[in-house]
Amino acid sequence: DAKTTQPPSMDCAEGRAANLPCNHSTISGNEYVYWYRQIHSQGPQYIIHGLKNNETNEMASLIITEDRKSSTLILPHATLRDTAVYYCIVRVNSGSARQLTFGSGTQLTVLP
Amino acid sequence: GAVVSQHPSWVICKSGTSVKIECRSLDFQATTMFWYRQFPKQSLMLMATSNEGSKATYEQGVEKDKFLINHASLTLSTLTVTSAHPEDSSFYICSTKLDRGNYGYTFGSGTRLTVV
Numbered sequence: 001d002a003k004t005t006q007p008p009s010m011d012c013a014e015g016r017a018a019n020l021p022c023n024h025s026t027i028s029g030n031e032y033v034y035w036y037r038q039i040h041s042q043g044p045q046y047i048i049h050g051l052k053n054n055e056t057n058e059m060a061s062l063i064i065t066e067d068r069k070s071s072t073l074i075l076p077h078a079t080l081r082d083t084a085v086y087y088c089i090v091r092v093n094s095g096s097a098r099q100l101t102f103g104s105g106t107q108l109t110v111l112p
Numbered sequence: 113g114a115v116v117s118q119h120p121s122w123v124i125c126k127s128g129t130s131v132k133i134e135c136r137s138l139d140f141q142a143t144t145m146f147w148y149r150q151f152p153k154q155s156l157m158l159m160a161t162s163n164e165g166s167k168a169t170y171e172q173g174v175e176k177d178k179f180l181i182n183h184a185s186l187t188l189s190t191l192t193v194t195s196a197h198p199e200d201s202s203f204y205i206c207s208t209k210l211d212r213g214n215y216g217y218t219f220g221s222g223t224r225l226t227v228v
Contacts, residue, residue, distance in 0.1 A: 036217075043118070043205045043219030044156070087155075097144035097209035100217055102156040 001101055002027045002090040009107040012082075018075040020106050022088030025069040032093050033064060035073045036100070037084040044087065044102075047073065078110045115139065118206055118220025125196055125227055133191045133223045135206035142208040145189035147181060150203040150222075159204075162189055196227040 005023040012018040024033065035047040048055055048062045050071075055062045061074040075082055087105040091098075115138045125131050135145060144163050148156040160176075162168040162183035170176045178200075180192040189208075193200055206220040 038156075041203070041222065041224065043116075043207070043222045045219070046217065097146075099146045099158045099161060100207070101158070102148075104155050 001092075002031055004088045004090055004103055006086070006088055006103065006106045008104065009109070011109050011111055012075075012078045014080060014110050014112050015077055018078040018082065018108055018110070020073040020075075020086050020088075020108060021070065022073070023070045024088070024090045027068050027090050028092075030092055031090050033062065033068075033071050034089045034091065034100075035060070035062065036087045036089065036102075037082075038087070038105070039081075039084040044100075047086075075108075078108075080110050080112060082108065083110045084108060116142070116206060116208060116218050116220045118223060120223055121221060122224040123226070125225070127197055127227055128195055130192055130194045131196055131225060133193075133204055133206075133225075135189050135191075135208075135220045137187050137208060140210060141186035142189065143186060144209060145181075145183055146207040147179075147189075147191050148205045148207065150205065156205060159191075193225065196225070198227045201225055201227045 002024050032049050032051050034049040036044040038044045048060050050062045064071045085105040085107050087102050117136045146161050147159045149159050150156045158171050159174045160168045160170045162181045164183050164186050168181040183189040203222050203224050205222045
């Protein structure tokens with residue numbers, strides 16, 4: 001799995017968009033970008049994933065640069081409940097089960 | 113959505129005793145279960161991978177005789193911390209891959225183990 005780099009922490013005002021960056025300069029052509037988050041003392045939760053196109057779901061948007069060397073997770077209207085550690089994971093989408101490797105992630109704190 | 117039910121959510125035990133943590137897949141079959149451990153302010157670290165009906169594969173540095181994993185059915189996997197010591201105090205999380213979808217890793221809610 002390609003290595004990812006994320007800022008250790010970010011703050012965001014409640015109601016504003018939270019933009020969380022991730023660098024993955026060694027990503028391979030068949031590797032996807034996945035985002036998970038972990039609210040304090042809970043198990044991680046899937047947010048979104050993408051290969052090369054931008055993706056949007058009910059939770060967030062994922063913007064992947066054209067060269068795929070970086071991406072940004074966007075929470076359009078952050079709430080206090082979005083305070084969590086956000087993990088960017090790059091890996092091949094394999095049909096067989098293979099463990100997720102978590103880096104240190106970004107601690108997002110949404111401020112009232 | 114697919115849910116992995118993990119319990120207990122927290123447990124306090126005395127040194128030298130054993131603690132069993134259960135993870136059940138509620139509406140799907142979990143062929144493979146991953147067990148993670150997370151110390152305060154650190155990321156999740158994989159401890160072992162278990163496949164239904166076979167022996168678990170442990171990561172380097174994880175004692176297989178101390179952390180017993182049983183995955184006897186497609187809906188239940190257990191992790192038993194034997195002869196627990198205070199340094200085993202941690203947050204333990206199970207995870208499995210869903211059969212459907214290409215993003216399908218779901219996680220249990222975690223177990224906070226405190227050994228006193």
